[in-house]
Amino acid sequence: MSLELVHASVEKGLRGGAGFGTAIATKGMPVALERALEELSAYDFDPHRAVGADRIDWAHRVLTLHGRAYSVLSRTAPCGSDWSGRPNRVAHHIVVDASERAGAGPAWMLDRLAQDRDALACELPVVGERAGGPSLPSGSIAPRRAGAWEQAGFDPGWAGVVAHTLIDHPSVPCYLVLPGTTETLPLLLDVFALIPEDRRWHATFSTRFLRASSAVRCQLRCIRADAPSVRALLAEPGVRSVVIEPGTSANDRAGAQAGREGTSLEVARRTPRVQPVLREPWIPHDGEPVPQDPRATAVASGTFELALEPHAQAPSAGGADDGTPNRRTNDRRSRAESTHALRAVSLSAQGDGIVTLILFGIAAIALVTSLILGVLIALRP
Amino acid sequence: MPMRSLVSSINCPHCWTEFQPAQVRFIAEHEAARGDSVLGDAELMRFLPSRFDARARAIDPFGAACTRLACVRCHLEIPPALVEIPQTIVSVVGAPGCGKSIMLAAASSALRSGLVVGGMHFLDADASLNDLTIELESALFRSTTPDTPAMIAKTDLSGRLYRSFRSEDGVWVAPKPQLFEIARGESRRMLCLYDNAGEHFLPGRESAQHPVTRHLGASRALVFVVDPTQDERVASRLGGREAVAALGGSGSAEQRQDLILIEAINRVRRLRGLSTRDPLPFRIVLALAKADIWSSAAPKELSEALDSRDMGARMAVPTRETLAAVHAASARFLDEHMPEFLATARALDPAFRVVPFSGLGRSPSRDAAGSGLSIRPRDVRPTWPAAPLVVALAEAEPAMFPEYTAG
Numbered sequence: 001m002s003l004e005l006v007h008a009s010v011e012k013g014l015r016g017g018a019g020f021g022t023a024i025a026t027k028g029m030p031v032a033l034e035r036a037l038e039e040l041s042a043y044d045f046d047p048h049r050a051v052g053a054d055r056i057d058w059a060h061r062v063l064t065l066h067g068r069a070y071s072v073l074s075r076t077a078p079c080g081s082d083w084s085g086r087p088n089r090v091a092h093h094i095v096v097d098a099s100e101r102a103g104a105g106p107a108w109m110l111d112r113l114a115q116d117r118d119a120l121a122c123e124l125p126v127v128g129e130r131a132g133g134p135s136l137p138s139g140s141i142a143p144r145r146a147g148a149w150e151q152a153g154f155d156p157g158w159a160g161v162v163a164h165t166l167i168d169h170p171s172v173p174c175y176l177v178l179p180g181t182t183e184t185l186p187l188l189l190d191v192f193a194l195i196p197e198d199r200r201w202h203a204t205f206s207t208r209f210l211r212a213s214s215a216v217r218c219q220l221r222c223i224r225a226d227a228p229s230v231r232a233l234l235a236e237p238g239v240r241s242v243v244i245e246p247g248t249s250a251n252d253r254a255g256a257q258a259g260r261e262g263t264s265l266e267v268a269r270r271t272p273r274v275q276p277v278l279r280e281p282w283i284p285h286d287g288e289p290v291p292q293d294p295r296a297t298a299v300a301s302g303t304f305e306l307a308l309e310p311h312a313q314a315p316s317a318g319g320a321d322d323g324t325p326n327r328r329t330n331d332r333r334s335r336a337e338s339t340h341a342l343r344a345v346s347l348s349a350q351g352d353g354i355v356t357l358i359l360f361g362i363a364a365i366a367l368v369t370s371l372i373l374g375v376l377i378a379l380r381p
Numbered sequence: 382m383p384m385r386s387l388v389s390s391i392n393c394p395h396c397w398t399e400f401q402p403a404q405v406r407f408i409a410e411h412e413a414a415r416g417d418s419v420l421g422d423a424e425l426m427r428f429l430p431s432r433f434d435a436r437a438r439a440i441d442p443f444g445a446a447c448t449r450l451a452c453v454r455c456h457l458e459i460p461p462a463l464v465e466i467p468q469t470i471v472s473v474v475g476a477p478g479c480g481k482s483i484m485l486a487a488a489s490s491a492l493r494s495g496l497v498v499g500g501m502h503f504l505d506a507d508a509s510l511n512d513l514t515i516e517l518e519s520a521l522f523r524s525t526t527p528d529t530p531a532m533i534a535k536t537d538l539s540g541r542l543y544r545s546f547r548s549e550d551g552v553w554v555a556p557k558p559q560l561f562e563i564a565r566g567e568s569r570r571m572l573c574l575y576d577n578a579g580e581h582f583l584p585g586r587e588s589a590q591h592p593v594t595r596h597l598g599a600s601r602a603l604v605f606v607v608d609p610t611q612d613e614r615v616a617s618r619l620g621g622r623e624a625v626a627a628l629g630g631s632g633s634a635e636q637r638q639d640l641i642l643i644e645a646i647n648r649v650r651r652l653r654g655l656s657t658r659d660p661l662p663f664r665i666v667l668a669l670a671k672a673d674i675w676s677s678a679a680p681k682e683l684s685e686a687l688d689s690r691d692m693g694a695r696m697a698v699p700t701r702e703t704l705a706a707v708h709a710a711s712a713r714f715l716d717e718h719m720p721e722f723l724a725t726a727r728a729l730d731p732a733f734r735v736v737p738f739s740g741l742g743r744s745p746s747r748d749a750a751g752s753g754l755s756i757r758p759r760d761v762r763p764t765w766p767a768a769p770l771v772v773a774l775a776e777a778e779p780a781m782f783p784e785y786t787a788g
Contacts, residue, residue: 086535
């Protein structure tokens with residue numbers, strides 16, 4: 001069952017006390033999850049300081065908590081003034097259960113929820129606890145030409161470029177730099193339409209990016225080109241960026257054609273050239289020279305490669321992700337995992353020799369012991 | 382080469398870990414040294430140096446000279462002056478909406494002007510670390526658009542005011558400290574302040590992984606900001622909740638400020654391992670905020686003292702005699718309108734001090750839509766904006782501010 005939480009500055013929150021607090025929560029929501037969602041509720045009001053590309057923060061983030069990954073849909077936006085007369089914001093989070101994820105993807109789901117006036121809190125809600133989770137729409141969308149991009153004055157090919165970046169580098173943060181404050185959700189709808197259905201919930205995004213805890217994964221970060229700290233963000237090591245300018249063509253960049261023609265992008269799946277574990281015994285063919293241990297051959301020739309399936313990044317995988325993964329991290333992780341696998345392989349190769357050695361040792365010890373006993377018996381008075 | 386004398390121990394202003402200056406980490410300068418075990422791959426590596434150049438700058442593994450320092454545990458940056466100047470942490474505590482952020486902005490802006498305390502220098506320890514205070518000040522007190530109405534936003538519970546780091550297999554959140562170098566005569570101190578959200582001080586809101594109020598365990602002074610307009614009795618005296626809200630007061634019926642004071646003191650005792658019989662390690666300074674709104678309901682001598690027309694007198698910290706008279710009048714005001722709060726403060730610290738102030742000097746007005754409060758920066762006229770902070774500092778460092786101690 002999905003869970004929801006609405007966070008805003010209220011005169012008396014669900015847990016008591018005035019100020020920022022939980023206004024609505026699904027009954028039975030774990031305390032740690034509530035705290036973590038509270039962390040995702042921040043909103044920077046200062047238009048000069050905020051880097052986000054949209055006035056409203058539409059987000060799909062993956063939150064890792066106690067080793068479990070949660071897919072969280074969020075809408076955070078200003079909502080007038082609070083009880084103290086200061087600017088208020090309301091953040092509505094929906095923790096989507098795996099069984100309720102629409103095939104059309106998180107951006108579509110947010111868009112549909114936004115059309116339903118009661119589904120997402122846009123104003124200060126009545127404080128209370130809800131017995132059940134929200135009812136979520138289901139549906140699917142087919143790949144299509146990126147019309148929203150065209151309407152916004154951009155080459156639709158850029159939608160394909162963004163989609164390609166998301167699926168080709170699933171663990172690398174990508175900054176989508178837009179020329180100014182833009183309604184970003186329709187653009188993301190087009191992007192997600194180009195992503196294969198089984199990959200859509202793997203992609204995370206925020207349309208008004210604000211740095212969060214490292215337990216939160218947010219891959220696509222929509223920012224404004226004229227924001228003051230854009231250069232510092234883009235200078236972070238390993239991040240990717242797609243800079244959109246009106247009238248600039250995506251040319252023949254990877255994925256651009258899919259955006260213009262409305263065709264689905266293919267996920268490049270890497271297959272291992274050498275299986276790290278021997279699943280079938282090696283049988284020599286007639287006339288073929290008997291090689292050394294094939295695993296050793298692979299290691300020696302440097303062709304060993306660990307296959308990291310893209311599914312390893314899925315929210316359901318439950319793996320921890322620090323939210324700011326970059327190429328170096330992945331390379332390092334891959335290298336580390338490869339090293340572990342290689343060690344396992346070479347240990348396995350040495351296994352037979354070790355057993356023989358142990359048996360030989362035991363036999364030798366038994367022989368020496370019996371000799372000593374024999375001598376002691378012979379010398380007994 | 383000039384000699385530098387180091388402090389015996391440093392208290393990290395981010396995570397409050399105590400460590401010796403010799404353990405301080407340096408921040409690599411070389412771009413190839415990107416990636417830190419605690420802060421992640423976006424940050425430059427922190428390391429314990431073993432090589433130094435002739436100017437005592439650490440050499441990072443790629444050969445670059447490094448001068449920036451970081452904490453041994455959280456790896457967050459600390460200003461270099463922290464290894465030389467003793468630190469004084471002042472905890473500013475209060476209910477949501479009581480005016481903590483406005484007090485901090487008004488106080489730092491006033492202290493920079495040099496009009497507050499004679500012979501005192503007040504500098505940012507590191508302007509890049511103090512961006513929060515600088516932004517708050519520039520919103521109302523040093524605005525480049527003085528005729529455009531503005532207001533300081535409500536302090537959020539997460540976001541840019543906080544930093545996270547990985548340590549001991551967990552993700553921790555730390556509030557961003559604001560560090561100032563203060564000097565008077567021969568004395569120098571590193572003043573450390575935090576702009577916590579009031580919600581952090583509410584009972585039951587403390588979290589192990591989110592230790593944003595742990596400065597209470599290391600602070601040398603406590604300023605508790607009291608907003609009398611949040612009390613129903615004061616609001617009634619001023620014409621009701623609607624009238625108070627229109628003047629910029631808060632007026633939440635549910636805000637029990639005495640409970641927040643008790644919670645803060647309980648955290649102080651818990652974090653320092655003090656028993657309930659042990660005296661508090663500091664004196665509680667009650668800062669009565671929004672004096673411009675409630676002064677009409679205050680004793681005559683207090684309202685007259687607050688109503689000075691002289692700009693210099695409004696900015697400067699009053700004399701010891703004035704402070705004593707104001708304390709007595711404020712205590713009478715509290716006794717009349719908020720007796721249980723006064724009794725709580727007296728029970729927790731019989732030698733507490735009360736200092737009224739007004740961060741804006743006049744009431745903000747409602748915007749065209751009738752909901753949000755704002756004020757033209759040109760109209761801002763604070764009254765004794767830094768007085769509560771200086772009185773708290775005087776209690777923590779009596780040798781530095783002898784004229785403001787209680788005597």
